[in-house]
Amino acid sequence: MTTADKRARLRDDLIDAAEAAVSVNGLSGIKARALAEAAGCAVGAIYNVFPDLDALIYEVNARTLRRLDAVLAGATDAGDDPETAMRKLALAYHRFSRAERRRWTAVFAHQIPDGAMPPEWYLGVVAQLFRHIEGPLATLLPGSTPAMRNGLARTLFSASHGIVSLGLEEKLGPAPDEVIANALVVMTRSWVLGLPGAVAPPTRP
Amino acid sequence: MTTADKRARLRDDLIDAAEAAVSVNGLSGIKARALAEAAGCAVGAIYNVFPDLDALIYEVNARTLRRLDAVLAGATDAGDDPETAMRKLALAYHRFSRAERRRWTAVFAHQIPDGAMPPEWYLGVVAQLFRHIEGPLATLLPGSTPAMRNGLARTLFSASHGIVSLGLEEKLGPAPDEVIANALVVMTRSWVLGLPGAVAPPTRP
DNA sequence: TGTACATCAGTGAACGCGCGTTCACTGATGTAC
DNA sequence: TGTACATCAGTGAACGCGCGTTCACTGATGTAC
Numbered sequence: 001m002t003t004a005d006k007r008a009r010l011r012d013d014l015i016d017a018a019e020a021a022v023s024v025n026g027l028s029g030i031k032a033r034a035l036a037e038a039a040g041c042a043v044g045a046i047y048n049v050f051p052d053l054d055a056l057i058y059e060v061n062a063r064t065l066r067r068l069d070a071v072l073a074g075a076t077d078a079g080d081d082p083e084t085a086m087r088k089l090a091l092a093y094h095r096f097s098r099a100e101r102r103r104w105t106a107v108f109a110h111q112i113p114d115g116a117m118p119p120e121w122y123l124g125v126v127a128q129l130f131r132h133i134e135g136p137l138a139t140l141l142p143g144s145t146p147a148m149r150n151g152l153a154r155t156l157f158s159a160s161h162g163i164v165s166l167g168l169e170e171k172l173g174p175a176p177d178e179v180i181a182n183a184l185v186v187m188t189r190s191w192v193l194g195l196p197g198a199v200a201p202p203t204r205p
Numbered sequence: 206m207t208t209a210d211k212r213a214r215l216r217d218d219l220i221d222a223a224e225a226a227v228s229v230n231g232l233s234g235i236k237a238r239a240l241a242e243a244a245g246c247a248v249g250a251i252y253n254v255f256p257d258l259d260a261l262i263y264e265v266n267a268r269t270l271r272r273l274d275a276v277l278a279g280a281t282d283a284g285d286d287p288e289t290a291m292r293k294l295a296l297a298y299h300r301f302s303r304a305e306r307r308r309w310t311a312v313f314a315h316q317i318p319d320g321a322m323p324p325e326w327y328l329g330v331v332a333q334l335f336r337h338i339e340g341p342l343a344t345l346l347p348g349s350t351p352a353m354r355n356g357l358a359r360t361l362f363s364a365s366h367g368i369v370s371l372g373l374e375e376k377l378g379p380a381p382d383e384v385i386a387n388a389l390v391v392m393t394r395s396w397v398l399g400l401p402g403a404v405a406p407p408t409r410p
Numbered sequence: 411t412g413t414a415c416a417t418c419a420g421t422g423a424a425c426g427c428g429c430g431t432t433c434a435c436t437g438a439t440g441t442a443c
Numbered sequence: 444t445g446t447a448c449a450t451c452a453g454t455g456a457a458c459g460c461g462c463g464t465t466c467a468c469t470g471a472t473g474t475a476c
Contacts, residue, residue, distance in 0.1 A: 032463060042421040126377060154377050155368060155388035162367020163360060171313065172331060172359050183360035194395030237430060247454045
């Protein structure tokens with residue numbers, strides 16, 4: 001095994017260890033000493049393959065995002081009408097965030113310093129997610145532009161996220177899974193029925 | 206000034222100091238030594254009036270919630286139709302969370318240990334907020350029960366919160382204020398147009 | 411193939427910092443007589 | 444009103460812990476001849 005291979009191997013082992021730690025204790029479960037022990041290396045070795053623990057956090061969260069991406073990709077069927085597709089997407093999102101509770105919370109819990117931005121490659125992974133919602137929107141709103149669909153997709157995602165995340169954390173009081181799922185169904189139906197008029201741009205040229 | 210008065214005064218001074226700290230540096234701005242200095246007491250004195258810093262955090266967040274409550278109470282006019290009322294509420298919520306960005310984020314950033322619950326009085330303050338949405342919903346859905354309206358109010362609040370908070374934190378990419386406001390308008394309109402059918406309970410007795 | 415040397419992954423003790431909470435002590439306030 | 448005493452607010456140094464990151468050192472790996 002070459003040096004480069006070992007390096008790559010250590011990187012992966014550390015990401016695995018970090019992911020496992022997050023699954024159990026959330027973002028704050030990522031601790032240099034524990035990771036080193038789990039990956040079978042010395043604390044110092046972490047800093048040979050990552051600049052700092054923050055970089056490791058991005059790797060873990062990117063994995064989670066990619067897994068969600070795969071789940072959403074498989075959530076709809078070819079013949080689904082837009083409402084069905086959007087409902088399936090929302091419910092798949094709910095199931096995913098429930099199944100990967102801690103890991104999913106970590107994606108949003110990661111705080112970055114005030115003016116800073118996540119790395120470019122990471123933002124790319126995030127952007128991928130909206131593809132899935134833009135598809136049904138294109139069917140639903142044939143006259144819309146890609147930019148409009150992207151904006152709507154973000155809005156829909158944000159709204160679903162609010163329902164799912166406040167529900168999961170029970171910030172507003174107890175929220176059984178069926179209640180959350182029902183809220184999502186109500187929401188997608190409302191959107192589909194209410195959207196067409198709303199989607200028209202404020203002024204037409 | 207009696208001992209009890211001084212005690213109450215110190216409590217208030219500490220909450221003031223904590224609130225100011227949160228406004229500047231978020232929840233993690235609450236630090237025993239800094240608070241003591243700001244309130245003009247010794248570190249140890251904090252623990253004479255609060256069991257720990259967590260109790261202080263609840264006080265600060267409750268203040269923020271009460272301020273939002275007051276804002277929402279003044280956001281609508283007597284003659285507003287349901288859609289107008291709900292739109293005004295959503296936009297008022299957006300303005301509020303923008304104006305009190307750090308304080309508002311703190312309300313949701315406060316993590317409590319795994320099985321723990323916030324104190325009863327605090328949950329009461331949270332519950333108050335839904336009143337404002339339940340009003341318009343009652344007009345919109347005359348046949349609905351209070352429980353249904355409460356559920357819907359929570360859903361609407363969560364959805365708005367998702368749009369506002371992901372927008373403010375720019376977690377999904379840049380999100381100018383007008384874009385967020387527009388998303389809220391689209392959302393309330395969709396809900397009002399789409400709701401009536403969706404609101405019927407799944408099965409009727 | 412063998413030898414000398416350079417490179418750099420790997421090590422883990424130590425540094426440095428932050429911070430919540432405690433606790434032995436003091437002195438002001440309030441009470442009892 | 445005055446005095447003795449008890450209470451408890453107030454103090455801040457010290458405790459205890461956690462934790463990211465560094466750095467002088469070692470030894471394995473790869474290279475040049």
